[in-house]
Structures are given as structure tokens and as C-alpha cells.
Amino acid sequence: MADREAMFYERNEDGSLKCNLCGRRCLILEGKSGVCGARINEKGKLWSRSYSRSCSASVDPIEKKPLFHFNPGAVVYSVASPFCNFFCAFCDNWIISQQRSLSETLTILPEDNVKSAKTRGCQGISYTYTEPTVFFEWAFDSAKIAHSNSxxxxxxxxxxxxxxxxxxxxxxxxAATVDFKGAGNPEFYNNLMRVPSVEPIYDCLKEMKKQGIHIEVTNLIVPKYGNSEEDLKRLATWLKDNLGEDTPFHLLRFFPNFDLIDIPQTSIQSMERAAKIAKETGLKYVYAGNVPGNRGENTYCPKCNELLVERYNFSITRWNVAQDNTCPRCGEKIAIKGRFHKNHFS
Ligand code: SF4
Known part of the structure; x- marks a missing residue:
């Protein structure tokens, strides 16, 4: 038995429950689940069905998340549980995220996640692959034990x-990597992801910032559907104004997948154009990701343009940052939280 009573819900007089974990704030009737399928109303209580139900686990470089400015070079133990509160037509991990059953899972308790991370020499745990929001309680309990184990x-x-x-x-x-798609265009979210409103994402980001969580933001560029210059400019400007010019912004290439296989992958030219637009808004660290070998994944000093970190396919291949996280050429402070780990330095 791995279910756990859910956090963040209210009971209504008619026996229905309101889940306040994600921006959907579902009203859930007795015997029914919320939109994500992960939380169920049973006898007037809300339960997390996916608690401690693992569908995937692996050791990854932190750069794969992507987190480029938080403990660079670290390795993280990545864990996931089924279900999602979004229904993206192009999801990379749809086999696990869109699963509506727990039959293919293993019971892994929070302390087991921590033990596995330690045994494998990881510096942290990443809650990833599917949506950690909908397995919040498992992540929360694991995270508390993880912290007490450094x-x-x-x-x-x-x-x-x-x-x-x-x-x-x-x-x-x-730290959190917050993923946008189609630059947060509301119609894109409605039509291709079945998400009614994008506003909760901005509220979440503002709260993360207020709480001092390190934030990196990604944006998936989908040709034809989510590639407007205006949307990209608006998102990058919002990030700069609300989270700060040091916020790393990763532009990601789309590859045909799941229900969206009739359009081509994002071209390198589109990626370069998008990076140029984002940089022009004043963001200091803009990356063009999923383009192995492309200079767009390197970190350059925002002041003197010195090459500081060279990356290839999620590995750091050159580290040229002074110990106090400054540029060795001009002394500019570089926005890096945590320290450099030599785990997968090649
Ligand atoms: S976490 Fe699930 S049940 Fe709760 S509000 Fe979001 S979609 Fe609804």
C-alpha cells in the first residue's frame, strides 16, 4: 500500500473536494479523479494514487534537465511517477506521462530514492520525465530526506x-527548470496541450523567485504552431522584468513525436533567430539547446564575451570560470549557484 493522503485540498459540504495543488484547481466528486488522474476522492478524502509508484529512474548529468547555472557538472538521480496535468500532443515522454494506470510501476519509498542517489554517487535528486507537480507528496517526502542527507x-x-x-x-x-512551449501562447496551450490558462505559470514563477529557488526556463520552439517572434519577445521580456536578466533561458528544438508527427523538426536557422531575439531583450544567458556541437550551448561572459563553459551533448568539455564564479578575463560576476563538480568532465 503506497497511497498517501494528498496535500492541498478543501472539503465542500456536498462531499466534493477541491484540489489546490495545481492551477487547474479541480473539483473532484466522490469516487472520481482530478484531471491528472493522480488524485482520487475516496470517502471524503483526497489521495495521491501515484505516491511511491516509480515508472522511471536514471542517473543524469544536471545539464540534461537543463540546468547550466546550478551545480554545473553534478549528476542527479532522476525519478518519475506516471500521470500528468498537461496533455501535450508532442510529449517526449508520453509513454509514462500519459499512462492512466499504475500496473507498470514499482513501489519505491522516499528513503529508497535517497539511498539510490547516494549509492550511485549523485549530488542531488531530480523529479523529472513526467510532471513532479502531480506526484508532489512523493517528491516532497523524498526531498526532505534528501536534504538531511546533503x-x-x-x-x-x-x-x-x-x-x-x-x-x-x-x-x-x-532549483527548478520551468518548461514553456510555444512561448506561452494561450492558444497553443489550449489547442495542443489542453491547458485552459497560462496565468498560473507566471504566478508559480513569481513565487519560486520570491522563495529563492534557482530558476532556469526553457521554451520549446514548434515550427508552424509556436514560433512567433512577438510571443518569444513577450516571454523573454517577462522573464527579464520579473525574474531578472541573469535568468538562464534555454530554447529547445522540437522533434516530431507522439501525436505531432506531421511537421518537421525545428531548423537550426530558427533556433539561431530565436536566440538572437531573446538576447536582444536583455537576457544575459540564452542557449540554443538540442543542437549537439552547436556553440549555442556554451556560456560566454556577458561583459567581454570570453568563452567560460564549453558543452557538448550534456557534458562540460571546458571549464573556464574563476573559483569565485567570475570571468577570468574581465572579472564579471557570473550567475552560477553552487559549485562546479567534475563528475562528467571530459
Ligand atoms: S493536481 Fe491533478 S487533481 Fe489536483 S488540480 Fe491539478 S489536475 Fe486537478
Whole structure:
């Protein structure tokens, strides 16, 4: 038995429950699940069905999340549980995220996640692959034990956590990668992801910032559907104005997948154009990702343009940052949280 009573819900007089974990704030009738399928109303209580139900686990470089400015070079133990509160037509991990059953899972308790991370020599745990919001309780309990074992915690999330959920996990959540698609265009979210409103993502980001969580943001560029210059400019400007010019912004290439296989992968030219637009808004660290061998994944000094970190396919191949996280050429302070780990330095 691995279910756990859910956090963040209210009971209504008619027996229905309101889940306040994510921006959907589902009203859930007796015997029914919320939109994500991970939380069920049974006898007037809300339960997390996916608690401690692992569908995937692996050791990854932190650069794969992607987190380029948080403990660079670290390795993280990556864990996931089924279900998602978004339904992206192009999901890379649809086999596990869109699963509506627990039959293919293993019971892995929070302390087991921590033990596995330590045994494998990881510096942290990443809650990833599917959406950590909907396995919040498992992540929360693991994260608390991880901290007491000197491991850090990171989320790779769609950013739909409510501010109250962010506030609760903030003491244990060190970093988050928040993924946008189509530059946050509301129609894109409606039509291709079945998400009614994008506003909760901005509220979540503001709360993360307030709580001091290290944030890196990604944006998936989908040709034809989510590639407008205006949307990209608007998102990059919002990030700069609300999270700061030091916020790393990763532009990601789309590859045909799941239900969206009739359009081509994003061209390198589109990636370069997008990076140029994002940089022009004033963001200091803009990356063009999923383009192995491309200079777009390197970090350059925002002041003198010195090559500081060279990366290839999620590995750091050159580290040229002074010990106090400054540029060795001009002394500019470089926005890096944590320290450099030599784990997968090649
Ligand atoms: S976590 Fe699931 S049940 Fe809760 S509000 Fe979001 S979609 Fe609904």
C-alpha cells in the first residue's frame, strides 16, 4: 500500500473536494479523479494514487534537465511517477506521462530514492520525465530526506504548481527548470496541450523567485504552431522584468513525436533567430539547446564575451570560470549557484 493522503485540498459540504495543488484547481466528486488522474476522492478524502509508484529512474548529468547555472557538472538521480496535468500532443515522454494506470510501476519509498542517489554517487535528486507537480507528496517526502542527507533537489516542471504548493516545498527545493512551449501562447496551450490558462505559470514563477529557488526556463520552439517572434519577445521580456536578466533561458528544438508527427523538426536557422531575439531583450544567458556541437550551448561572459563553459551533448568539455564564479578575463560576476563538480568532465 503506497497511497498517501494528498496535500492541498478543501472539503465542500456536498462531499466534493477541491484540489489546490495545481492551477487547474479541480473539483473532484466522490469516487472520481482530478484531471491528472493522480488524485482520487475516496470517502471524503483526497489521495495521491501515484505516491511511491516509480515508472522511471536514471542517473543524469544536471545539464540534461537543463540546468547550466546550478551545480554545473553534478549528476542527479532522476525519478518519475506516471500521470500528468498537461496533455501535450508532442510529449517526449508520453509513454509514462500519459499512462492512466499504475500496473507498470514499482513501489519505491522516499528513503529508497535517497539511498539510490547516494549509492550511485549523485549530488542531488531530480523529479523529472513526467510532471513532479502531480506526484508532489512523493517528491516532497523524498526531498526532505534528501536534504538531511546533503543532497539537493530539483524539479523539471511545467510550472503549474499553485503558489501555496511552491511555498510548502521551497525549503527543500533548490532549483527548478520551468518548461514553456510555444512561448506561452494561450492558444497553443489550449489547442495542443489542453491547458485552459497560462496565468498560473507566471504566478508559480513569481513565487519560486520570491522563495529563492534557482530558476532556469526553457521554451520549446514548434515550427508552424509556436514560433512567433512577438510571443518569444513577450516571454523573454517577462522573464527579464520579473525574474531578472541573469535568468538562464534555454530554447529547445522540437522533434516530431507522439501525436505531432506531421511537421518537421525545428531548423537550426530558427533556433539561431530565436536566440538572437531573446538576447536582444536583455537576457544575459540564452542557449540554443538540442543542437549537439552547436556553440549555442556554451556560456560566454556577458561583459567581454570570453568563452567560460564549453558543452557538448550534456557534458562540460571546458571549464573556464574563476573559483569565485567570475570571468577570468574581465572579472564579471557570473550567475552560477553552487559549485562546479567534475563528475562528467571530459
Ligand atoms: S493536481 Fe491533478 S487533481 Fe489536483 S488540480 Fe491539478 S489536475 Fe486537478
Amino acid at each position: 543532497l539537493f533537489n530539483t524539479f523539471v516542471t511545467n510550472g503549474y504548481l499553485t503558489p501555496e504548493a511552491v511555498k510548502t516545498i521551497a525549503p527543500y527545493l533548490d
